[in-house]
Amino acid sequence: MQPGIITIVGAGLIGGSLGLAVKQRGLARIVRGIGRQQASLERARAVGAIDEGFVEPAAALAGAGLVVFCTPVDRIAEQVLAFAPHCSPGTLLTDAGSTKGTIVAAVEDHLPSGIAFVGSHPLAGSEKRGPDHADANLFEGRWTVVTRTPRTDPAALEKIVDFWQAVGARVTIMTPDDHDRALAITSHLPHLLAAALAGILPAELFDLTATGFRDTTRIAAGDPGLWTAICAHNREALLSALVPLDERLRQFRRALENRDWTALESLLVQAKKVRDALGN
Amino acid sequence: MQPGIITIVGAGLIGGSLGLAVKQRGLARIVRGIGRQQASLERARAVGAIDEGFVEPAAALAGAGLVVFCTPVDRIAEQVLAFAPHCSPGTLLTDAGSTKGTIVAAVEDHLPSGIAFVGSHPLAGSEKRGPDHADANLFEGRWTVVTRTPRTDPAALEKIVDFWQAVGARVTIMTPDDHDRALAITSHLPHLLAAALAGILPAELFDLTATGFRDTTRIAAGDPGLWTAICAHNREALLSALVPLDERLRQFRRALENRDWTALESLLVQAKKVRDALGN
Numbered sequence: 001m002q003p004g005i006i007t008i009v010g011a012g013l014i015g016g017s018l019g020l021a022v023k024q025r026g027l028a029r030i031v032r033g034i035g036r037q038q039a040s041l042e043r044a045r046a047v048g049a050i051d052e053g054f055v056e057p058a059a060a061l062a063g064a065g066l067v068v069f070c071t072p073v074d075r076i077a078e079q080v081l082a083f084a085p086h087c088s089p090g091t092l093l094t095d096a097g098s099t100k101g102t103i104v105a106a107v108e109d110h111l112p113s114g115i116a117f118v119g120s121h122p123l124a125g126s127e128k129r130g131p132d133h134a135d136a137n138l139f140e141g142r143w144t145v146v147t148r149t150p151r152t153d154p155a156a157l158e159k160i161v162d163f164w165q166a167v168g169a170r171v172t173i174m175t176p177d178d179h180d181r182a183l184a185i186t187s188h189l190p191h192l193l194a195a196a197l198a199g200i201l202p203a204e205l206f207d208l209t210a211t212g213f214r215d216t217t218r219i220a221a222g223d224p225g226l227w228t229a230i231c232a233h234n235r236e237a238l239l240s241a242l243v244p245l246d247e248r249l250r251q252f253r254r255a256l257e258n259r260d261w262t263a264l265e266s267l268l269v270q271a272k273k274v275r276d277a278l279g280n
Numbered sequence: 281m282q283p284g285i286i287t288i289v290g291a292g293l294i295g296g297s298l299g300l301a302v303k304q305r306g307l308a309r310i311v312r313g314i315g316r317q318q319a320s321l322e323r324a325r326a327v328g329a330i331d332e333g334f335v336e337p338a339a340a341l342a343g344a345g346l347v348v349f350c351t352p353v354d355r356i357a358e359q360v361l362a363f364a365p366h367c368s369p370g371t372l373l374t375d376a377g378s379t380k381g382t383i384v385a386a387v388e389d390h391l392p393s394g395i396a397f398v399g400s401h402p403l404a405g406s407e408k409r410g411p412d413h414a415d416a417n418l419f420e421g422r423w424t425v426v427t428r429t430p431r432t433d434p435a436a437l438e439k440i441v442d443f444w445q446a447v448g449a450r451v452t453i454m455t456p457d458d459h460d461r462a463l464a465i466t467s468h469l470p471h472l473l474a475a476a477l478a479g480i481l482p483a484e485l486f487d488l489t490a491t492g493f494r495d496t497t498r499i500a501a502g503d504p505g506l507w508t509a510i511c512a513h514n515r516e517a518l519l520s521a522l523v524p525l526d527e528r529l530r531q532f533r534r535a536l537e538n539r540d541w542t543a544l545e546s547l548l549v550q551a552k553k554v555r556d557a558l559g560n
Contacts, residue, residue, distance in 0.1 A: 123488060123489075124491075125490065142490065143488060145488070172487070185480070185481065185482075186488045186490070186493050187489075187490065187492055187493065190477060190492050190493050190496040192529070192532050193473055194555075195547060195548050195551035195552075196525060196528040196529050196547075197470060197473055198551040198554045198555045198558075199547060199551040199554060200465070200528050201554050202465075205465060205466050206554075207423055207452070208403060208423060208463065208466045209403075209467075209558055210403040210404060210405065210423075210466070211404075211405070212405070212467055212470050212498075212499045213470050215495045215496070216470040216473060216474050216495070216496055216497075216498070217496075217551075217555050218555070219492045219496060220548075221552055221556055222548075222552070223552075224548035224549045227548050228541050228544050231544055232541055232544075235536050238536060239537065242532075242533055242536075245477065248479055248480050249472070249476050249526070252475075252476060253519065253522055256511060256519050256522075257519065259515070261508050261512055264508050264512075265505065265508040267475060268475050268502075268507055270479050271474070271476070271478040271497075271500040272478075272501055272502070272503075272504055274478045274497075275474075275478045275500040275501040276501055278493075
């Protein structure tokens, strides 16, 4: 796929990394960025993530073959619907949002004819933000979920799959709901847990934390606004994911209360097997 | 302090790193290692962590000025009591165990006269094990807790503080119980949480984990036997630490149930403040 012009909406860490990856791999002739602040667009241009920055969307969308929305999940759907009328017929739209059900449902069936949207979620990121942390290899070897519903255009789906593979990602296709249930466990629940643990640490114990505490709570440094929006989008699946976690914590507590060290060690052995299987 | 001979009991990651640090900084003329397996002692010698390896303790203890027990917490007290009669009068004993109350109570008042024990816990480590991962700078800039009780010999305490500072650590002095209550929150509770989260991950979702899940669960790869012993030693403080965590998780659940996004964001903001304050 060589769409000539790729437009990235939101040139932060993800959008900036995508721009760098596209440019380094020669996947487009021009990479345009749309942002709210001229200063961020300048930074994105300075690090080589975009060729041209736009605060006004219309000019940035004209003639683009692919538009990728890399904005916070609570802005994606409204931007897609607002920007689509400015796109030329045949333009493909996708996103990089951490939730899919709410976004895909809000967008599907509301687009001008000739404009297709396919939901995406590259499982890559960082607690850092902004184009200064952009990395051309952010997607290399990572999984990207691309969503399919009964209304997804098969040709558009194929092109979006090709696009993520072209920036180095491995692609798996899921329904938006399956994606959201999976990510509630693999991403959104860990965020709540990390935040819960960081949140109960009294200031007088800051010095007594070592790498274990810091690793376990690292993602709690993520942007609270972004994560609140993710939790709001994926509320039901996240509440469901809390159930097995609560039950597992109860098992740990019971083992401690009963001094059942065999039970405690079994729980730790099983957890280690899973963690070892994940690699680094 | 230049005690001539330092003997390290258990030349794994911590003991091996301590040996390397002592040798690189010229803090002893000879570093001896005591281990159960000749092969591990050979590895420790090969990486330069010890000069001489011993399976039989007596010969390794004779003439040593300082003996550091770097074995699992459930073995330290019995080893201290078993090894102390082989030590020359004036020998200082300390340890590197992750719990302090149980160990110090079991050892204090049961040593031959002229032999002093001071509890230590360097807050440095890794989910890795063995002398091959030893690192001479493991303690550099990290905090080490040294314990003081009404029975602690002040001169011995001062020498142990000097020793940890000499290998690069910053030292804080606490009672064994204060140490255990603090570490229950900063180390043992994070371990249970990481293990609970890793433990509930179904195999079909392994591919859908990204850096967030991996960071949050990294310490769940730690040795289950070691951690069961730590939990057994610090049972009461760990059960107490679970209380505020449960309450915090309940606050997150309530915010989700009530769609109270303001409350959810406040919890995330507060957690981010703590995590940002900890640094990397």
